[in-house]
Each structure stands twice: as C-alpha cells, then as structure tokens.
Amino acid sequence: MGSRASTxxxxxxxxxxxxxxxxxxxxxxxxxxRFTSLDKGENGFLGRIIKIPESPMCRRVVVSFxxxxxxxxxxxxxxxxxxxxxxxxxxxxxxTSEPLNSRTNKLLFAFRLYDLDRDDKISRDELLQVLRxxxxxxxxxxQLGSIADRTIQEADTNGDNCISFQEFxxxxxxxxxxxxxxxxxxH
Amino acid sequence: xxxxxxxxxxxxxxxxxxxxxxxxxxxxxxxxxxxxxxFNYSHVDPSVDLPRALRVFSLDYHHVQAPFEIVLWxxxxxxxxxxxHWSGRVPAIVPESCVLIMVGLLVGGVIxxxxxxxxxxxxxxxxxxxxxxxxxxxxxxxxxxxxxxxxLGTILWYxxxxxxxxxxxxxxxxxxxxxxxxxxxxxxxxxxxxxFGSLIAAVxxxxxxxxxxxxxxxxxLHILVFGESLLNDAVTVVLYKLFxxxxxxxxxxxxxxxxxxxxxxxxxxxxxxxxxxxxxVAALTSRFTFRAQVIAPLFVxxxxxxxxxxxxxxxxxxxxxxxxxxxxxxxxxxANVSERSNTSIQYFLKMWSSVSETLIFIFLGVxxxxxxxxxxxxxxxxxxxxxxxxxATGVLLLTAVVNxxxxxxxxxxxxxxxxxxxxxxxICFSLVFLIDDFPKKRLFITxxxxxxxxxxxxxxxxxxxxxxxxxxxxxxxxxxxxxEEIHSRLLDHLLSGIExxxxxxxxxxxxxxxxxxxxxxxxxxxxxxxxxTHSSILRVYQEVERREQQGVEETPPVVDAxxxxxxxxxxxxxxxxxxxxxxxxxxxxxxMPAYSRHTLHQDLTTDKTRKPLHxxxxxxxxxxxxxxxxxxxxxxxxxxxxxxxxxxxxxxHTVCSASPRWSERPDSLVPAALNHTQPSYPGPAEEEQDxxxxxxxxxxxxxxxxxxxxxxxxxx
Numbered sequence: 001m002g003s004r005a006s007t008x009x010x011x012x013x014x015x016x017x018x019x020x021x022x023x024x025x026x027x028x029x030x031x032x033x034r035f036t037s038l039d040k041g042e043n044g045f046l047g048r049i050i051k052i053p054e055s056p057m058c059r060r061v062v063v064s065f066x067x068x069x070x071x072x073x074x075x076x077x078x079x080x081x082x083x084x085x086x087x088x089x090x091x092x093x094x095x096t097s098e099p100l101n102s103r104t105n106k107l108l109f110a111f112r113l114y115d116l117d118r119d120d121k122i123s124r125d126e127l128l129q130v131l132r133x134x135x136x137x138x139x140x141x142x143q144l145g146s147i148a149d150r151t152i153q154e155a156d157t158n159g160d161n162c163i164s165f166q167e168f169x170x171x172x173x174x175x176x177x178x179x180x181x182x183x184x185x186x187h
Numbered sequence: 188x189x190x191x192x193x194x195x196x197x198x199x200x201x202x203x204x205x206x207x208x209x210x211x212x213x214x215x216x217x218x219x220x221x222x223x224x225x226f227n228y229s230h231v232d233p234s235v236d237l238p239r240a241l242r243v244f245s246l247d248y249h250h251v252q253a254p255f256e257i258v259l260w261x262x263x264x265x266x267x268x269x270x271x272h273w274s275g276r277v278p279a280i281v282p283e284s285c286v287l288i289m290v291g292l293l294v295g296g297v298i299x300x301x302x303x304x305x306x307x308x309x310x311x312x313x314x315x316x317x318x319x320x321x322x323x324x325x326x327x328x329x330x331x332x333x334x335x336x337x338x339l340g341t342i343l344w345y346x347x348x349x350x351x352x353x354x355x356x357x358x359x360x361x362x363x364x365x366x367x368x369x370x371x372x373x374x375x376x377x378x379x380x381x382x383f384g385s386l387i388a389a390v391x392x393x394x395x396x397x398x399x400x401x402x403x404x405x406x407x408l409h410i411l412v413f414g415e416s417l418l419n420d421a422v423t424v425v426l427y428k429l430f431x432x433x434x435x436x437x438x439x440x441x442x443x444x445x446x447x448x449x450x451x452x453x454x455x456x457x458x459x460x461x462x463x464x465x466x467x468v469a470a471l472t473s474r475f476t477f478r479a480q481v482i483a484p485l486f487v488x489x490x491x492x493x494x495x496x497x498x499x500x501x502x503x504x505x506x507x508x509x510x511x512x513x514x515x516x517x518x519x520x521x522a523n524v525s526e527r528s529n530t531s532i533q534y535f536l537k538m539w540s541s542v543s544e545t546l547i548f549i550f551l552g553v554x555x556x557x558x559x560x561x562x563x564x565x566x567x568x569x570x571x572x573x574x575x576x577x578x579a580t581g582v583l584l585l586t587a588v589v590n591x592x593x594x595x596x597x598x599x600x601x602x603x604x605x606x607x608x609x610x611x612x613x614i615c616f617s618l619v620f621l622i623d624d625f626p627k628k629r630l631f632i633t634x635x636x637x638x639x640x641x642x643x644x645x646x647x648x649x650x651x652x653x654x655x656x657x658x659x660x661x662x663x664x665x666x667x668x669x670x671e672e673i674h675s676r677l678l679d680h681l682l683s684g685i686e687x688x689x690x691x692x693x694x695x696x697x698x699x700x701x702x703x704x705x706x707x708x709x710x711x712x713x714x715x716x717x718x719x720t721h722s723s724i725l726r727v728y729q730e731v732e733r734r735e736q737q738g739v740e741e742t743p744p745v746v747d748a749x750x751x752x753x754x755x756x757x758x759x760x761x762x763x764x765x766x767x768x769x770x771x772x773x774x775x776x777x778x779m780p781a782y783s784r785h786t787l788h789q790d791l792t793t794d795k796t797r798k799p800l801h802x803x804x805x806x807x808x809x810x811x812x813x814x815x816x817x818x819x820x821x822x823x824x825x826x827x828x829x830x831x832x833x834x835x836x837x838x839x840h841t842v843c844s845a846s847p848r849w850s851e852r853p854d855s856l857v858p859a860a861l862n863h864t865q866p867s868y869p870g871p872a873e874e875e876q877d878x879x880x881x882x883x884x885x886x887x888x889x890x891x892x893x894x895x896x897x898x899x900x901x902x903x
Contacts, residue, residue, distance in 0.1 A: 175675055
C-alpha cells in the first residue's frame with residue numbers, strides 16, 4: 001500500500017477503493033491526479049501539511065489525517081466522508097458496514113476533529129482549543145471558557161463533563177449534516 | 188409617532204419648491220428631451236424696466252432659471268427622501284420607491300393643476316446619460332465580487348435565457364391577444380408586440396435595489412436578483428434595438444435574426460471590454476495620484492463615466508461597461524489612494540446614486556400625469572398578467588435546470604422572491620418613449636406606466652409580507668443552541684478546507700488562475716511601489732478584520748469561568764450568543780445581510796482596517812495594539828445613523844511561538860491567531876519560513892490527530 005514505486009494507480013486498487021468508498025471510477029482517477037499534484041515530492045503520500053499550489057494568496061489547508069503520512073487510500077477514505085448521500089445507493093451486494101458517507105460516519109469524522117487524544121470523549125480543553133481556532137483573537141479566555149462550558153452543558157447528559165459521541169449525535173440532530181458535509185464531486 | 192414634527196416642515200418646503208417650479212411660463216424643465224416650447228424668455232425683462240436708474244433690489248429669474256430649477260428638483264427629491272425616513276412607521280410598510288412616486292404624482296398633479304399643461308417629463312436622454320450611470324456605478328463598485336463570480340453562471344443563465352424567455356413569451360402572447368381583439372388592437376403588428384415585450388420584460392436594477400434593501404434578504408439571493416437585473420441590460424438593449432431596426436426594414440429575413448443573435452454577444456462582450464479597458468487605465472492613473480490626492484476620487488468617476496459613454500457611443504451595453512469598470516478598478520484604486528480619498532469615493536458614490544434614484548422615481552410619478560394616455564382594458568390587463576406568468580414560469584424552469592449544477596440549491600422561497608421581485612422601473616419607461624411614433628404608441632406608454640406602477644406598488648409593498656409568510660415555517664424553529672452554532676461553524680470550516688484539498692474545479696479553478704495572474708502581473712503594474720509592500724500586510728489585516736464582525740461597544744460582562752455546571756443566566760446566554768454571532772468566522776454564509784444602499788457598513792471593515800496598517804511595522808516578535816473604530820453592524824441592517832457610536836476594538840497581534848495553552852493574558856497570542864493572521868504572508872518566498880514555524884506549532888497543538896486549520900484567502 002503506497003509503495004514508492006506505485007505512482008500509477010492499478011486497476012485492482014481502484015476497485016478496492018471503489019468498493020470501500022463508493023466513488024466512481026472516473027472520480028477516483030480524477031482525485032488521484034489531484035493527489036499526485038499535491039504530493040510534491042512524489043513520495044506516494046501527503047505530509048502533514050498540504051500546500052495547495054494553485055492557491056494564490058497562500059491559502060493553506062492544514063489537514064492532518066489519521067496517520068502522519070497519508071497515502072492515497074487514506075486520502076480517499078477521508079474524502080469519502082464527504083460524498084453526498086444519495087437516495088438510492090445502488091449496491092450490488094449490500095455493504096457489510098455502513099458506507100463511509102452515512103450520516104453517522106460523517107458525524108464521527110467531525111467528532112474526531114475535536115477529540116484529539118482519541119479517547120472518544122470531547123473534554124473541555126479539546127473543545128476550547130477548537131473554539132479558539134475558530135473564533136479568533138477577539139474573545140477573552142474567560143468568555144471562551146463560558147462558551148465551552150455552555151456547549152458541554154447542552155450536550156452532556158450523563159454528567160461526566162465531556163461530550164461522548166452519542167451525545168454529539170444528539171446535539172446535532174437538527175443540523176443538516178448531510179448537506180453541510182457534502183461536496184458534489186465531479187464525475 | 189412622536190417623530191413626525193419635521194414632516195410638515197418638509198412637506199411645506201416641498202410644496203414651496205414645486206410651486207416655484209410652476210412659476211416660469213411655459214418653459215419646460217431644462218433637461219427635457221425635445222423641448223417643444225423653446226426658450227420662452229418673456230419680452231418683459233424686469234431688470235431693465237427703468238433704464239439708467241439704480242435699483243436697490245432687482246429680480247432676474249431668467250438668468251439663473253436653468254440651474255435653479257434643477258436644484259429645486261433635486262432639493263425636492265432629497266427632502267422627500269428625508270421626510271420618508273422621519274415618518275415613523277411608513278418605511279416599514281411602504282418601500283421608499285412607492286413613496287417617492289407618490290410624491291412625484293402629487294407634484295405632477297400640482298403642476299398640471301397650476302399650468303393646465305403636462306408637467307415636464309423624464310426625457311430618455313437625461314435618464315440614460317445622467318440619472319442611470321451613478322446608480323449602476325454605485326452598484327458595481329460595491330458589488331460583492333466573490334459572491335458575484337461564484338454565482339456568475341447562474342446569474343448569466345437567468346439574465347440571458349430568462350430575459351429571452353420573457354421577451355418572446357410576452358411578445359408572442361400579446362400578439363395573440365391583439366389578434367383576439369382586432370377591433371381595438373388590430374393595428375399592432377407582431378414586431379410591435381415583440382418590441383414592447385422586449386422593453387417590458389426587463390427587470391430594472393434601480394427598482395429591485397430599492398425594494399430589496401428593505402427586505403434583508405441573504406447575500407446569495409440578493410446577488411442573484413441584482414446581478415440578473417444588471418446583466419439583462421445587454422440582452423434587453425440588443426433586442427430592443429433589433430426589433431426597432433426590424434420595424435424600419437421593409438422585410439425581415441432569417442439572416443437578420445441571426446445577425447441579431449450575434450449582436451447580443453457583441454454588445455455584451457463589447458461592453459465588457461470597454462469596461463475592462465477603462466478600469467485598467469483608471470487603476471494605472473490612480474497609481475500616480477499620491478502627489479495630488481485630492482483629485483484621486485475624480486478619476487474614478489471620470490473614467491467610469493467615460494466607459495459608459497464610450498460604450499453607449501459604440502452601441503454596446505453601457506451598464507455592463509460601467510459595472511465591469513468599477514469592479515476592475517476597485518481593488519487597485521483602493522490600494523493606491525489614501526483612506527480619505529477612498530472614503531470620499533464611497534460617500535460620493537452613495538450620494539449620487541441616492542439622488543439619482545430619488546429623482547428617477549419622482550420623475551416617474553410626475554410623468555404619469557400626462558395628456559397622452561390611451562387606455563385599453565384587454566391590453567393592459569393582459570400585459571400585467573402575462574408579465575407575472577411568464578416570469579414565474581421562466582424562473583421555475585430555469586431554476587429546475589440550474590439547481591442540478593449548483594452546490595447551494597436555490598430554494599423555493601428564493602425562487603418565489605426572484606420571480607416576484609422582478610420589478611420594472613424607469614428603464615422601460617425611457618425605452619418606451621424612444622419608440623418611433625406609430626398610432627398605438629400612446630397605448631404602449633400607458634401600459635408601461637401601469638406595469639411599472641403595479642410592480643413597484645403592489646409587488647413592492649407585498650413582497651415583504653409574503654416572504655414573511657413563507658418564512659413562518661422556518662421561524663418556528665427555535666434559536667439554534669450554542670452547540671449547534673459552534674459545530675455548524677466547524678463543519679463549514681471543514682468543508683472549505685476539504686474543498687481546497689480536492690481542488691474543487693469549476694468553481695474555484697479559474698478564479699485561482701485569475702488570482703495568480705493578478706498577483707504576478709496586474710498588481711505589480713497597477714499598484715504603486717510604495718504601496719506594494721504594505722498591500723500584502725494590508726491584505727492580511729483586511730482579511731482578518733473582515734472576517735471578524737464588528738466589535739462590541741463595551742466589553743461584555745465577564746462571565747465566571749469556573750463554574751461549569753450551574754445553568755447560565757439569560758443575560759449570560761445573550762452575551763454568549765452575541766459573541767458567537769459576531770465572532771464566529773463565516774464561510775460561505777448565505778445568511779449574512781446583503782448590500783445596502785443607504786449605508787456603508789458592509790464595507791466599513793475593509794475601509795477602517797487600513798488605518799492601523801500604516802502603524803504596523805512588522806508582524807514578528809512584536810505586540811501591537813490597534814484601536815479600530817467600527818460601526819457596529821446590526822443584523823437587521825438598520826441605517827447607519829443609529830450606528831454612529833464609536834466602537835473600540837483593541838487587539839494585538841503577536842507572532843511569537845507560544846504554547847498551545849493560551850496564557851492568562853487576554854491579549855496573548857494563541858496558535859489560532861497565529862494561524863489566522865500569519866498566513867497570507869504573501870509571496871512564495873516566505874512560505875518556507877512559515878511552514879517550519881507552523882509545523883512546530885501544529886505538532887504541539889495536535890498530537891496525532893485531526894486538527895483542521897484553514898487560512899483563507901482574501902475574498903475578492
């Protein structure tokens with residue numbers, strides 16, 4: 001998987017990815033060319049920080065994936081979360097587990113954005129970190145703290161001062177996650 | 188209604204003004220088109236009555252008559268506008284355009300009553316050459332560029348295809364109606380119907396703007412309707428001229444139609460290129476104005492007006508030209524001229540467009556009082572009906588197609604607003620006067636006036652309640668909880684980032700390409716050197732400031748952070764909501780209030796950010812404090828008169844490596860701030876120094892896992 005030599009995508013890999021993620025053949029090849037264009041050193045994987053070359057004002061996206069280095073499969077797996085949920089997913093064989101772009105999996109992806117130490121709970125500190133990133137410099141720490149407290153309070157049902165995944169799902173039940181986390185990938 | 192006392196004062200002044208206008212005998216209003224009565228200098232010249240004797244006091248009205256009357260009209264318009272805003276609850280119910288037309292009707296009636304002849308009408312030349320350009324220029328200058336280009340495909344789709352659909356539909360159906368009533372309408376040919384269709388189908392930017400801004404629609408919807416009304420000018424003008432020339436030809440062949448089709452493209456593109464050319468020249472000129480800063484704003488206006496006139500001269504679309512010119516030169520001019528000049532430019536634009544708009548509506552009202560009306564029930568009613576029907580079906584059909592290609596679908600509510608908000612205005616009015624004379628021309632004029640009045644009054648007044656009715660379902664939903672807001676925002680960030688990763692072609696690819704070209708060539712050429720180095724820092728701050736919503740007027744009450752389990756009091760809850768709504772960064776947020784005609788606060792952030800930039804020396808290893816004054820922006824877009832309080836927003840930007848744990852000092856750097864402010868260090872040269880710094884940051888901030896930081900570029 002992701003050996004240095006395989007800069008070309010093999011058919012069986014495409015099939016694997018297709019089965020796992022649900023992308024179509026053309027989408028996979030297109031995203032592969034995107035992957036290689038991002039992969040500056042032709043290493044076969046992306047580093048922690050991806051610099052988007054075309055972005056003119058040095059727009060940089062820092063997306064760190066599960067591992068320190070992301071190969072194409074991991075890349076596709078992550079992107080698979082963002083496929084729009086289609087009403088009629090035609091699958092020859094019913095998938096054994098939920099497809100990657102189901103609502104639960106999308107929410108799990110989002111949950112893991114918060115949950116940095118992967119203990120399946122969002123603690124107050126983790127929440128504060130993410131909040132601070134989103135909110136910018138204008139807010140004092142106290143105010144931010146209270147916002148974090150409020151957030152946890154709204155979600156926490158079992159009183160452990162952390163947000164578990166189930167509580168997270170419950171809080172976001174009214175939000176249209178499918179629409180918010182979907183990109184219309186070109187075919 | 189305590190604030191009504193100025194109203195009688197204003198009314199009396201207005202009445203005085205219009206009475207004064209009725210005084211001069213038979214001399215039509217100076218900027219009238221073909222003046223039927225010539226200069227009617229009376230034979231009596233009061234000042235020379237008693238030759239050789241010195242007079243203590245003399246009156247020579249004719250000497251100043253022309254400018255005096257113009258000023259009186261403008262004064263009347265402005266007073267009416269003032270009165271409108273002072274009149275209590277009226278603005279909530281009746282849009283400004285309606286009130287102005289009513290005032291115009293009143294004035295027209297008074298003049299008619301006093302003079303027993305038709306009051307001065309709005310001449311097409313005056314309208315197209317003097318009254319329309321400021322409005323369009325203002326609209327183009329403040330056009331939210333990024334949103335516009337993101338939705339450009341949809342806008343063009345609506346503008347070109349929608350207008351074609353409307354024109355052909357209305358024209359052909361009207362012809363059908365005329366065939367059905369041969370007795371009264373028999374002499375209206377197909378071409379006449381098509382000609383009429385072409386001028387009545389066009390949605391008018393002036394009317395649309397004036398109604399929409401009181402409606403507080405979201406940005407996306409606003410840009411769709413507004414963009415459409417701007418761009419359909421190209422199609423309308425071409426079709427109008429096409430049908431007009433067909434009318435003059437002895438016969439029409441297929442080749443002529445084809446030529447007409449080509450003309451649409453030529454007109455649109457021609458206007459575009461003229462606008463581009465003048466925009467670039469203006470940008471270049473502004474580069475050299477730093478020695479004579481006072482006249483810098485003048486260049487903006489002169490070049491824009493020149494572009495308009497040039498494209499009118501070449502029979503291109505003047506509106507497209509002037510909008511393109513404004514959009515093109517804006518970023519370079521803003522970088523080149525001083526802040527005061529920028530402010531002047533913006534204020535003058537607003538002022539002129541405001542005056543123009545008021546004058547247009549008043550004249551619409553005045554011109555309605557005329558001798559030359561011809562009424563025909565079937566024609567008028569069917570026109571009204573057909574306008575509505577064809578627009579509605581057009582919008583529905585087009586949206587059904589375009590929704591498949593868009594990411595943010597145009598909802599049904601939006602479609603309703605687009606269809607119902609297609610107001611006709613002064614452009615139709617002027618165009619109908621320009622038709623060559625034929626027996627039924629007066630009918631056309633009357634019908635046009637009726638349609639305009641109907642759309643402005645009925646549709647303008649009812650659109651807001653109808654929209655609120657449609658919104659009732661959405662309002663039942665409770666305010667989003669704090670969690671929901673935060674998590675939604677995170678998802679937005681995430682999505683933007685992933686889009687970046689994927690390199691979302693089609694939407695951003697060309698834009699990115701253009702930005703590269705822009706940076707490499709255009710900016711270097713068009714922006715003066717001593718501005719260049721600042722402009723990058725400028726952009727940093729512009730971006731950051733722009734994304735921060737206006738600051739608080741006084742620091743919000745500090746909430747006790749230690750208690751984590753007690754339920755929060757309502758006022759604390761409110762302050763939290765306020766903080767969130769103001770500070771969470773918005774990406775692709777469709778719910779932001781849109782461009783407003785009367786105030787500048789949409790762009791206030793970009794203006795005001797420039798002040799601290801010159802104080803800021805460098806971004807490294809230094810703590811700098813800025814006091815930036817903002818006009819706090821109200822979510823409901825009230826007029827800036829209520830927002831004039833100065834707000835203090837102090838921030839510091841420090842770039843030094845700090846631990847991910849924020850320290851206790853509220854002004855310390857946090858990694859996020861670093862990531863947000865640092866970023867757009869422009870130029871690839873600095874990327875390398877950035878990344879290691881950030882890499883360490885990130886490694887500390889996130890152990891293994893997904894952390895998502897997005898530095899966004901400055902939106903166009």
